[in-house]
Amino acid sequence: xxxxxxxxxxxxxxxxxxxxxxxxxxxxxxxxxxxxxxxxxxxxxxxxxxxxxxxxxxxxxxxxxxxxxxxxxxxxxxxxxxxxxxxxxxxxxxxxxxxxxxxxxxxxxxxxxxxxxxxxxxxxxxxxxxxxxxxxxxxxxxxxxxxxxxxxxxxxxxxxxxxxxxxxxxxxxxxxxxxxxxxxxxxxxxxxxxxxxxxxxxxxxxxxxxxxxxxxxxxxxxxxxxxxxxxxxxxxxxxxxxxxxxxxxxxxxxxxxxxxxxxxxxxxxxxxxxxxxxxxxxxxxxxxxxxxxxxxxxxxxxxxxxxxxxxxxxxxxxxxxxxxxxxxxxxxxxxxxxxxxxxxxxxxxxxxxxxxxxxxxxxxxxxxxxxxxxxxxxxxxxxxxxxxxxxxxxxxxxxxxxxxxxxxxxxxxxxxxxxxxxxxxxxxxxxxxxxxxxxxxxxxxxxxxxxxxxxxxxx
Amino acid sequence: xxxxxxxxxxxxxxxxxxxxxxxxxxxxxxxxxxxxxxxxxxxxxxxxxxxxxxxxxxxxxxxxxxxxxxxxxxxxxxxxxxxxxxxxxxxxxxxxxxxxxxxxxxxxxxxxxxxxxxxxxxxxxxxxxxxxxxxxxxxxxxxxxxxxxxxxxxxxxxxxxxxxxxxxxxxxxxxxxxxxxxxxxxxxxxxxxxxxxxxxxxxxxxxxxxxxxxxxxxxxxxxxxxxxxxxxxxxxxxxxxxxxxxxxxxxxxxxxxxxxxxxxxxxxxxxxxxxxxxxxxxxxxxxxxxxxxxxxxxxxxxxxxxxxxxxxxxxxxxxxxxxxxxxxxxxxxxxxxxxxxxxxxxxxxxxxxxxxxxxxxxxxxxxxxxxxxxxxxxxxxxxxxxxxxxxxxxxxxxxxxxxxxxxxxxxxxxxxxxxxxxxxxxxxxxxxxxxxxxxxxxxxxxxxxxxxxxxxxxx
Numbered sequence: 057x058x059x060x061x062x063x064x065x066x067x068x069x070x071x072x073x074x075x076x077x078x079x080x081x082x083x084x085x086x087x088x089x090x091x092x093x094x095x096x097x098x099x100x101x102x103x104x105x106x107x108x109x110x111x112x113x114x115x116x117x118x119x120x121x122x123x124x125x126x127x128x129x130x131x132x133x134x135x136x137x138x139x140x141x142x143x144x145x146x147x148x149x150x151x152x153x154x155x156x157x158x159x160x161x162x163x164x165x166x167x168x169x170x171x172x173x174x175x176x177x178x179x180x181x182x183x184x185x186x187x188x189x190x191x192x193x194x195x196x197x198x199x200x201x202x203x204x205x206x207x208x209x210x211x212x213x214x215x216x217x218x219x220x221x222x223x224x225x226x227x228x229x230x231x232x233x234x235x236x237x238x239x240x241x242x243x244x245x246x247x248x249x250x251x252x253x254x255x256x257x258x259x260x261x262x263x264x265x266x267x268x269x270x271x272x273x274x275x276x277x278x279x280x281x282x283x284x285x286x287x288x289x290x291x292x293x294x295x296x297x298x299x300x301x302x303x304x305x306x307x308x309x310x311x312x313x314x315x316x317x318x319x320x321x322x323x324x325x326x327x328x329x330x331x332x333x334x335x336x337x338x339x340x341x342x343x344x345x346x347x348x349x350x351x352x353x354x355x356x357x358x359x360x361x362x363x364x365x366x367x368x369x370x371x372x373x374x375x376x377x378x379x380x381x382x383x384x385x386x387x388x389x390x391x392x393x394x395x396x397x398x399x400x401x402x403x404x405x406x407x408x409x410x411x412x413x414x415x416x417x418x419x420x421x422x423x424x425x426x427x428x429x430x431x432x433x434x435x436x437x438x439x440x441x442x443x444x445x446x447x448x449x450x451x452x453x454x455x456x457x458x459x460x461x462x463x464x465x466x467x468x469x470x471x472x473x474x475x476x477x478x479x480x481x482x483x484x485x486x487x488x489x490x491x492x493x494x495x496x497x498x499x500x501x502x503x504x505x506x507x508x509x510x511x512x513x514x515x
Numbered sequence: 516x517x518x519x520x521x522x523x524x525x526x527x528x529x530x531x532x533x534x535x536x537x538x539x540x541x542x543x544x545x546x547x548x549x550x551x552x553x554x555x556x557x558x559x560x561x562x563x564x565x566x567x568x569x570x571x572x573x574x575x576x577x578x579x580x581x582x583x584x585x586x587x588x589x590x591x592x593x594x595x596x597x598x599x600x601x602x603x604x605x606x607x608x609x610x611x612x613x614x615x616x617x618x619x620x621x622x623x624x625x626x627x628x629x630x631x632x633x634x635x636x637x638x639x640x641x642x643x644x645x646x647x648x649x650x651x652x653x654x655x656x657x658x659x660x661x662x663x664x665x666x667x668x669x670x671x672x673x674x675x676x677x678x679x680x681x682x683x684x685x686x687x688x689x690x691x692x693x694x695x696x697x698x699x700x701x702x703x704x705x706x707x708x709x710x711x712x713x714x715x716x717x718x719x720x721x722x723x724x725x726x727x728x729x730x731x732x733x734x735x736x737x738x739x740x741x742x743x744x745x746x747x748x749x750x751x752x753x754x755x756x757x758x759x760x761x762x763x764x765x766x767x768x769x770x771x772x773x774x775x776x777x778x779x780x781x782x783x784x785x786x787x788x789x790x791x792x793x794x795x796x797x798x799x800x801x802x803x804x805x806x807x808x809x810x811x812x813x814x815x816x817x818x819x820x821x822x823x824x825x826x827x828x829x830x831x832x833x834x835x836x837x838x839x840x841x842x843x844x845x846x847x848x849x850x851x852x853x854x855x856x857x858x859x860x861x862x863x864x865x866x867x868x869x870x871x872x873x874x875x876x877x878x879x880x881x882x883x884x885x886x887x888x889x890x891x892x893x894x895x896x897x898x899x900x901x902x903x904x905x906x907x908x909x910x911x912x913x914x915x916x917x918x919x920x921x922x923x924x925x926x927x928x929x930x931x932x933x934x935x936x937x938x939x940x941x942x943x944x945x946x947x948x949x950x951x952x953x954x955x956x957x958x959x960x961x962x963x964x965x966x967x968x969x970x971x972x973x974x
Contacts, residue, residue, distance in 0.1 A: 098732075098750055100749050100750055100751075108874070221715050224712055224715045224716070225715060225716050228712055228713075228715075228716050233753070234712045235694070235753075252711055252712060252715075253683055253687055253693045253711060254687075255715060256680050256683045256684060256687075256711075256714060256715070257683070257684050257687050273557075288774070289774050289775070290557075290559050291557055291559055292559075292771035292774075293771075294692070294694075294753060294770060294771070311753060311770050311771075311774070312751040312752075312753070312770075315747070315748045315751075315770070315774065315777065316748070318774065318777050318781075322777075322781035322782075322785075323781075323863065325785070326781075326784070326785065326788070326859060326863060329785070329788055329859065330855060330856050330859035330860065331852065331856060332856065332860070336860055338864060342881050342884035342885050342888065343888065345881070345885045346884075346885050346888040346889050346892075349853075349856050349885065349889060350889055350892065352852055352856065353849065353852055353853065353889055353893055354893075354896075356848045356849060356852045357845065357848075357849060357893050357896060357897070359848070360844040360845040360847075360848045360849070361845065361900055361904065363844035363845070363848075364841040364842055364844065364845060364904075364905070365904070367840065367841040367843075367844070368838070368841050368905065371837065374837065374840060375837060378830065378833065378834060379827070381826065381833060381840040381843070382823040382826040382827050383823055384826075384840070384843045384844065385819040385822035385823065385826070385843065385847060385957055385961065386816065386819040386820065386822070386823060388819075388844060388847055388848075389815045389816075389818070389819045389822075389847075389953075389954065389957065390812065390815060390816060390819070392851075393790065393811055393812055393815045393950065394808075394812065396789060397789050397790060397791065397808050397811065400785060400788065400789035401789065401791070401795055404782065404785060405797060415567070422801050422804070425801035426801050426804045426805050426808065429801065429802065429805040430805050430808060430809055430812055433805075433809065434812055434813075434816050437813075437816060438816070441820055445820065445823075445824070446823070446827065491852065494848075495848065498844055498848065502844065
């Protein structure tokens with residue numbers, strides 16, 4: 057009888073009070089009842105529950121878990137909670153838990169520990185894992201080396217299918233995800249791979265080098281994890297080998313680690329759209345969140361102080377045509393929106409490699425027409441709205457609309473161009489969507505608007 | 516000797532003129548030279564090149580490809596280009612290409628064809644595929660049923676390892692990605708699965724039901740593809756079975772299809788941040804892009820007309836304290852930025868299920884303090900800046916800063932609350948990040964600012 061694992065959201069649907077119930081059981085130290093509940097829940101969901109508990113409760117629950125479950129839960133925990141739980145656990149116990157993990161996950165955990173504890177853990181895990189983890193610790197966290205697993209199934213090029221099957225048997229317990237057997241030659245240089253299904257299809261005596269696939273897509277351990285994600289996504293890979301500059305195979309990255317990266321990279325772009333200086337963790341304090349958000353606010357504040365200077369330099373015009381001040385919000389919002397739309401679209405296109413720098417001119421020209429067309433439509437609406445709503449003279453409405461069109465075209469072209477420009481010079485295009493372009497568009501937009509007003513009314 | 520497949524970006528690095536060269540070869544109709552170039556390139560990259568060609572050139576190149584390559588290229592093409600290429604190809608030829616595809620990809624292609632052509636294609640592909648595709652066409656494109664493959668390796672519960680291996684052999688050619696053998700009982704009810712590696716480990720006579728894993732995470736064919744992506748990401752799955760309400764297995768979804776979905780869903784959120792009414796395709800005309808972007812611009816335009824009305828209602832105050840108008844941009848930008856930051860963070864947290872509605876009050880309280888703290892710091896800077904830069908009276912600077920603090924707290928709390936509110940009532944929280952909240956914050960922000968100024972100066 058198939059037994060469905062219940063996801064946490066099913067549980068929450070059935071019993072919205074489950075977290076409260078768990079808290080009560082923790083206070084009663086009802087270990088057995090808690091373990092009964094957790095027995096039916098996936099480790100990823102146990103981690104989600106622990107993320108929502110107070111630190112003391114989180115520690116208590118984590119302490120109840122057997123070593124294997126603890127290891128699976130640990131890697132899924134929120135980083136802050138994990139740190140707080142681990143700081144109360146003995147290094148020997150941590151070593152037991154780390155021993156259950158794949159080398160890539162083990163490395164992530166060890167890298168977060170205080171140096172002294174990390175050393176003790178490394179001394180107490182299996183010597184082979186310890187070597188692997190020490191090797192992996194050399195790579196930056198967000199590189200191919202940082203997410204690769206150094207344990208993989210391999211044979212040498214003179215092996216047979218039978219040898220390959222032996223290797224799979226030998227590693228089956230240690231490696232959760234086996235998709236390929238890699239084929240190496242002397243000095244561990246990677247030659248090709250065979251799909252695990254091929255081992256079932258060919259006779260046992262078949263030489264591996266007669267069925268091996270040689271078309272290899274590989275990454276270097278220092279490649280950014282974003283590159284790894286893009287290659288795996290583009291070429292529909294479940295696993296990608298990591299080789300050094302001599303072609304020596306160092307490890308492999310599996311899709312489950314990269315799925316998280318795909319999320320992370322999109323999150324990073326969204327972070328930049330929101331002008332956050334780093335990722336906000338849910339457990340961050342108000343004070344830390346403030347610090348993360350302040351840089352954008354500073355840019356906006358200082359930029360708009362410049363806008364205030366611009367406005368003050370047109371004081372005479374504003375005094376004479378006070379009604380001009382009423383439309384400052386329109387000018388700012390329409391310039392800001394047009395620019396942001398163009399910038400975000402361009403940033404995503406560049407991120408997806410859909411646009412090549414070569415095509416830039418054509419794309420910017422297209423954006424010019426988009427800005428012109430939208431400006432024209434909004435301009436006509438504005439003439440009608442101001443004339444009927446504010447009873448402005450038709451001349452003023454006309455001048456206002458011309459300004460709007462100029463500003464929208466300008467903002468759209470700037471919004472599309474800045475990311476291309478940044479990309480061209482090796483900078484991250486996504487920063488163009490943050491406060492810089494918005495504020496710049498405000499300053500230029502207001503200058504254009506007031507200059508046009510002044511030109512028509514003061515001369 | 517391992518032969519590395521060159522990715523298109525390697526090629527472009529080596530020869531930035533490759534596209535020009537290809538265009539020249541196409542004009543010379545140098546079919547052999549083109550095929551030699553394409554022989555070393557992955558189908559996904561051939562598709563990328565074709566996406567960058569004019570329609571006539573694209574059709575010519577596509578026509579050169581052998582059926583298998585054509586099928587692999589077809590699924591990777593930009594939708595508009597694909598449509599234009601296929602409309603010039605004979606239905607029988609399309610049927611040949613579709614026959615090479617997995618049923619999920621075949622269904623996608625057939626669903627895009629004009630009805631009459633689709634019928635002809637369905638009549639001319641293998642009868643079994645035709646049945647499968649007709650079945651799959653019943654599901655919406657963005658549901659589990661719409662992305663599942665109805666071909667999978669399965670055995671019944673009384674089978675042995677040897678039977679399972681036979682099934683793998685039987686299906687190995689038709690199914691690219693085999694990770695599991697699914698175990699069914701009568702009426703095709705799903706009972707469990709075995710990893711393909713298990714077939715290599717156990718003796719051939721072992722009964723499948725003694726080694727099968729029964730902890731199943733499944734989806735229903737009508738579940739949104741976003742749910743599928745979330746489950747596969749959360750539980751690190753490479754493949755997930757699709758079962759109907761009776762537990763009957765209908766198909767399975769593999770991670771390579773879901774990796775694209777993860778991108779798509781993040782793109783959708785980004786689209787909403789940019790206020791785009793639908794996805795922009797790179798091949799869309801300026802006119803179509805305008806139409807996609809206009810709705811946000813209309814909301815902004817009409818919203819800021821309300822702002823203009825608000826400003827006009829404070830005409831007396833602005834006339835008396837003209838300097839107050841200089842700081843309209845600061846008030847708008849700081850409110851807008853604070854609100855957008857809070858809203859985007861909240862939307863992503865909700866999307867990642869990191870926040871439960873239960874926690875809402877605590878989160879909003881935290882945002883209140885974030886707004887207060889950031890408002891306070893920006894307020895102090897503003898007092899100093901205005902006093903020294905604009906030589907304003909200290910009283911005015913003080914009133915301005917108090918307004919700023921109130922507005923930033925207000926905008927931050929609104930930005931965080933609206934997504935929670937939308938989620939609570941079953942709407943998409945992401946729409947909160949678009950023009951509505953920004954415009955609302957502008958209107959309220961300006962009202963707060965001018966009310967405070969009026970209160971201090973006019974009474």
